[in-house]
Amino acid sequence: MLCKSSLTALSKISTFLISFGTRAYSLIPFCSALLLFLIGTSKIHAQNIPNPNDVIGFEIGSDFHLATYQQSITYFKKLAEASDLVEMRYAGKTSEGRDWNYVLISSPENLKKVEHYKSISQQLAHPQGLSREMAKQLAEEGKAIVDISGGLHASEVAGAQHIITLAHELVSKADEKKFKVILDNVILVLWPSLNPDGQDIIANWYLGNVGTPYETAPTPWLYQKYVGHDNNRDAYMLNQLESRVVGRTWREWEPSIIHVHHQSSPFPTRIWLPPFAEPIAPQTPPIVAREVNMIGMAIAQELETEGLPGAVHMGKGFDAWYPGYIDYMPVMQNIPSFWTETALYRFATPHLYTIRDFPKDRADLRVESLYSSPWKGGWWRLKDAMQYMQTASIAVLDYASKYKETLLFNKYQSGIGVIEKYKQEPPYAYFIKQKQRDPVRPVELLRRLAFNGVKISQLDKAILFEGMNYPKGTWVIPMAQEFGELVRQLMDVQEYPDLRESPDGPLEQPYDAAGWTLPYQMELEVIAAMSPLTEALNEALIPVKGIALDADQEGQGDLSKVDFVGGAGFNTNEVAAGIVPLPGSVKGSGGTLFLNPKENNTFRVVGEAMNKGLPLLYDSKTQSYGIKNANRSQIQTWIKEYAVNGLLRSSSSKTKLTSRIAVYDPWTASMDMGWTRWLLDSFGIPYTIIRNTDVVNGTLNDRFDVILMASEGPGVIENGFQKGMAPPQYAGGLSGKGTRNIESFVSEGGTLVCLNKSSDFAINALHLPVRNNIKDVERSAFFTGGSIMEVENNNQHPVMAGMPEKSSVFVFDSPVFQTKEGFKGEVLARYQEKGSPLLSGYLVGEEYMNNNAAALDVHYKKGHVVLFGFQPQWRGQPMGTYRSLFNALFYANDIPNNHKVNEEWSSTDAIQRVEGEKEE
Numbered sequence: 001m002l003c004k005s006s007l008t009a010l011s012k013i014s015t016f017l018i019s020f021g022t023r024a025y026s027l028i029p030f031c032s033a034l035l036l037f038l039i040g041t042s043k044i045h046a047q048n049i050p051n052p053n054d055v056i057g058f059e060i061g062s063d064f065h066l067a068t069y070q071q072s073i074t075y076f077k078k079l080a081e082a083s084d085l086v087e088m089r090y091a092g093k094t095s096e097g098r099d100w101n102y103v104l105i106s107s108p109e110n111l112k113k114v115e116h117y118k119s120i121s122q123q124l125a126h127p128q129g130l131s132r133e134m135a136k137q138l139a140e141e142g143k144a145i146v147d148i149s150g151g152l153h154a155s156e157v158a159g160a161q162h163i164i165t166l167a168h169e170l171v172s173k174a175d176e177k178k179f180k181v182i183l184d185n186v187i188l189v190l191w192p193s194l195n196p197d198g199q200d201i202i203a204n205w206y207l208g209n210v211g212t213p214y215e216t217a218p219t220p221w222l223y224q225k226y227v228g229h230d231n232n233r234d235a236y237m238l239n240q241l242e243s244r245v246v247g248r249t250w251r252e253w254e255p256s257i258i259h260v261h262h263q264s265s266p267f268p269t270r271i272w273l274p275p276f277a278e279p280i281a282p283q284t285p286p287i288v289a290r291e292v293n294m295i296g297m298a299i300a301q302e303l304e305t306e307g308l309p310g311a312v313h314m315g316k317g318f319d320a321w322y323p324g325y326i327d328y329m330p331v332m333q334n335i336p337s338f339w340t341e342t343a344l345y346r347f348a349t350p351h352l353y354t355i356r357d358f359p360k361d362r363a364d365l366r367v368e369s370l371y372s373s374p375w376k377g378g379w380w381r382l383k384d385a386m387q388y389m390q391t392a393s394i395a396v397l398d399y400a401s402k403y404k405e406t407l408l409f410n411k412y413q414s415g416i417g418v419i420e421k422y423k424q425e426p427p428y429a430y431f432i433k434q435k436q437r438d439p440v441r442p443v444e445l446l447r448r449l450a451f452n453g454v455k456i457s458q459l460d461k462a463i464l465f466e467g468m469n470y471p472k473g474t475w476v477i478p479m480a481q482e483f484g485e486l487v488r489q490l491m492d493v494q495e496y497p498d499l500r501e502s503p504d505g506p507l508e509q510p511y512d513a514a515g516w517t518l519p520y521q522m523e524l525e526v527i528a529a530m531s532p533l534t535e536a537l538n539e540a541l542i543p544v545k546g547i548a549l550d551a552d553q554e555g556q557g558d559l560s561k562v563d564f565v566g567g568a569g570f571n572t573n574e575v576a577a578g579i580v581p582l583p584g585s586v587k588g589s590g591g592t593l594f595l596n597p598k599e600n601n602t603f604r605v606v607g608e609a610m611n612k613g614l615p616l617l618y619d620s621k622t623q624s625y626g627i628k629n630a631n632r633s634q635i636q637t638w639i640k641e642y643a644v645n646g647l648l649r650s651s652s653s654k655t656k657l658t659s660r661i662a663v664y665d666p667w668t669a670s671m672d673m674g675w676t677r678w679l680l681d682s683f684g685i686p687y688t689i690i691r692n693t694d695v696v697n698g699t700l701n702d703r704f705d706v707i708l709m710a711s712e713g714p715g716v717i718e719n720g721f722q723k724g725m726a727p728p729q730y731a732g733g734l735s736g737k738g739t740r741n742i743e744s745f746v747s748e749g750g751t752l753v754c755l756n757k758s759s760d761f762a763i764n765a766l767h768l769p770v771r772n773n774i775k776d777v778e779r780s781a782f783f784t785g786g787s788i789m790e791v792e793n794n795n796q797h798p799v800m801a802g803m804p805e806k807s808s809v810f811v812f813d814s815p816v817f818q819t820k821e822g823f824k825g826e827v828l829a830r831y832q833e834k835g836s837p838l839l840s841g842y843l844v845g846e847e848y849m850n851n852n853a854a855a856l857d858v859h860y861k862k863g864h865v866v867l868f869g870f871q872p873q874w875r876g877q878p879m880g881t882y883r884s885l886f887n888a889l890f891y892a893n894d895i896p897n898n899h900k901v902n903e904e905w906s907s908t909d910a911i912q913r914v915e916g917e918k919e920e
């Protein structure tokens, strides 16, 4: 047994030993010596394969137990030491600074040539210039690279636990025919977790609560430093460090299959598999969609073979639609990529289900085409979920092994298909000029695309094309490239098919983001080429290439400051490293540096100045921020690093910027709060977190000038977790006292900034003369999902400083404001009078928006309440509206006090009146 699998490289000898059958065991000393003699450093395994239960100290998957990430890694280290089928690799750092690893599992022969197989995978993934014959040969020679992970939603605990037992099974059964074939044909890239921080956060929380009344209580904080569950909404934006580490690794391997485990199968089904429900994204490469469907069916079949009932397909609509999902976006990179959802109770606590718990339409246990073995109820334990996952993972490996050549060739075929498509149909390219309202913004977009494998060129001379002059330096994304569909997904306007549950039934509505068009969100002018590129244009295209930073060097920090993502930036990708903005500039002379808020990096400079204690001011005439007393070399550094454009002059403005910012963080693990913290940290804006007790204790005006509330419903803010749901220190919300203290904070001159849903809290709590026009309106009458709308801005107001007259805003379950009798203050942004303000996404019920406000500055006693009816920092994407949030956080003391109300914007009625007069 010991020798048998070690000898796979040495077929003759292994045949000889296998023929001894179980007696081979007695030959251990002999064959170990022989092996060492024959293959030198090869590791000995099989008998010494460590059992995870022994290493970690409990039975993995047993009730009330969870392995932490550290324990998991300890096991994998031991496994890699013991077996030459396993090799550990370093992936990068996590947001909390953990070392992050994945392992390769394959035959020792494959692992010895792993760089060669990786290069085959690369060639097939980037097929330009590769002939069909050559691709066939490579597909025959190559190995399927299958990426399986313990998932990224850490509260879906079985994923990371099953990876441990999966690895043990693969390695300890390496000699069995089924596994041997897999290990010969497949190189498994196995991630113990896609969210190591989260695995520890959840395990530590749960293990601390087991046996108490709070055993199944949810965590009062997020299971990723900033964004929790939204870690699966960041695939194309790459705002979080984890997204970049995974993205970089996937670009390194260009996997043949990506499978990510989740846990939320629709009850009572036990595992939800592809095929996915309609509609699928319009740009899905067809072969890839077919492969995903086949793999889903192969998993279902394997589950039946293993006697595991309850697999189902299709599930929710619009799931294979939004490219923010880390496990869906790779489809646009020609990778059959998908997720499965196994049933979950809570953590490692078992649960008994009876038929009485089933929904009515499932209680009769009716057999369906895609649910042919209904689950009948019973106990559901962590180890059951792990068994389903492990069977699914093995089915995927088995599929990859059987269809290895097809998978490899189809990746080539899919890439070629995209290239050919965009040689023949528009858009043929996208043009992005260097000079934009904010010249750093195109760099932010393009560096992200490049990091995700998109090729970008630059014009080496000025070109006239389709009647437009493109200066030298203009960036061009030619669409005849293998990842063209990803570009299209991000640049296009999202439109919705008229899909209904029945001919007259309600429209099917997307449950997540409905419109995400990046040029709108990022306030960029991007022009699509609608006719084929001319010869002159093609000749002027120079592929962008910079000097990539070695991934190992990234520990030194972010070497390029111009984009604001911290830690490992985009520079480990050579195309991204070559995308640099036009240099910043400083003109004029005088003691104060003025910066325009239309450039986002202005706020990073202001943040630095705040932290350094430099005096700051606001100039209402030019609507810019001034920094006094900065020395020359400091200014030069800012201009160089942040590529901002400043003006030096002497200043007479007496409007000081003095704002002590508090950020209210409820104990309900608010993702929107997390994204807000991420944004403020990324821009270096100083702030203090306040909790319920801080608010209830009062004296807020002594400590702060501004309190920010992220998007949370009023119920969550007021009540938090109900008593009994969470340990007492985390239960409850602001309650009556906290709410009264917020009221008195504003009364005494403070500024309360409410994002999106929290606006309803402020309207109720302070009895503001404002109505949320869509409150209590049914979903069939008004619905936007997460979509992009156009607004007109009151851009003379300091909160809207730097905004253009018209802009896009991202709404998601957002309020729409109407001012009522007695309103004092200003409308900051409003929807058009007639017609649909929708730019991208979904909108039913435009009449609820028309003429109403998307944001308000409500004067309340001595203070202000700024209500945002949109999400200025949603998942870190709408870079065109970050500034309104930063401006609002600085809208304290002198700035509002020295601002005069613009009568035209003094209420939603005033706008109607002025518009009406104009019309007559």
Ligand SMILES: [Zn+2]
Residues within 6 Å of the ligand: 153, 156, 261, 262, 263, 264
């Ligand atoms: Zn999940």
